[in-house]
Amino acid sequence: MTDRTRTVWQAVALLLCYPDRRLLELLPLLRDATAGIAPLGRFVATLGATPLAELQSSYVDTFDFRKRCCLYLTWYTDGDTRRRGGSLAALKRRYAEHGFAVADGELPDFLPAVCEFAAHAPDGVGLDLLVEYRAGLALLRLALADAGSPYADVLAALCDTLPGEQPADRAAALALARTGPPTETVGLDLQLQPYRKGPS
Template sequence: MHQAASWCLGYPDEALVERLPLLAAAVDELPAGRAREGLRTFLDHAAATPLDVLQTDYVHLFDLSRKQALYLSYWTDGDTRRRGEVLAAFKERYRASGFLVDTHGELPDHLPLVLEYSALADPDDGAALLQEYRASLELTRFALIESSPPYAGVLEAVCATLPGESPKDKAAVHAMAAAGPPSESVGLDSADPRLLPLAGYGTAGYGTFDGSA
């Protein structure tokens, strides 16, 4: 399921179009529930939408706006210096799995990459990593409900694979994490709503960046 979600959240291209029938068949074999319904919502949308429209919509959603950021540590660390340590820790977990992850030029906390790691490298650690950043996933899901329900369906599917119920609203998401904006903000004002009060959430156990990552 995580591999299917990874493909759905990547930049739409001809490869995705070619995979749509296979993805639809695989999703139809999933048990009835949030995961199947969420992925089906996106796949039906993708199948009915011209590729150039999908590509334009993707750029507007994920490249030209941070409101639906697919970078998990962006929600917890914003544009802070400390984020470098967090990104290095993502890379270290990938290395420790023994799986050579192709980042496709993306940062290591890019959700499609994390989902690929979970699907192909280390399902247990991948699921643990997603759970550590559960608040990031849920906040992205809420943002997409408002801007793009088909993509929100993919986030709904991912969250459905994790323990516990999803929060009912954004206030409940904030209750999952410690309050207080990230420190050492670079480029964003601390009052910016994109710097959400989730500092420290999902970073327990990370090592110190030693410049080797």
């Protein structure tokens, strides 16, 4: 896995979290790290030119009030069904196998958490995980682009790190968009804080 790819994944992990003052403090580092990665460079420039309150409002409007702009990846594969609990448990076990953990009350399928894991996991492990969720990532990218959201650039940079032809994933994403995920309310709590590395 190239350092550039890991840099993209780490940057995406930070940029898709709720924007706060800490993120703004990291902008010089992010600007340097994403130099030459056009989509991320554009997004970082947008962050630097936008007041924090506006960034926060935009984040909530984008990810909390748009059903198809969901940052929880098992939603795309399982929807709110009983299968989702098994998928979340399997994902948590996969993290544990490589010395990572999510804090109590956090969900392991939160996209920033997945990208954080991918950035630090052994070669191939993080990539395999992202590829498993590729159709959902493509769907999210398309939904953000359709909404005119600058976050579409962040997803574009992430999707560009994955192997294979984009058109096939676009077709899979559009098929999912037409049919929607299965629905079966199970009362899952979707409140989550960013991913944290567990003790080694």
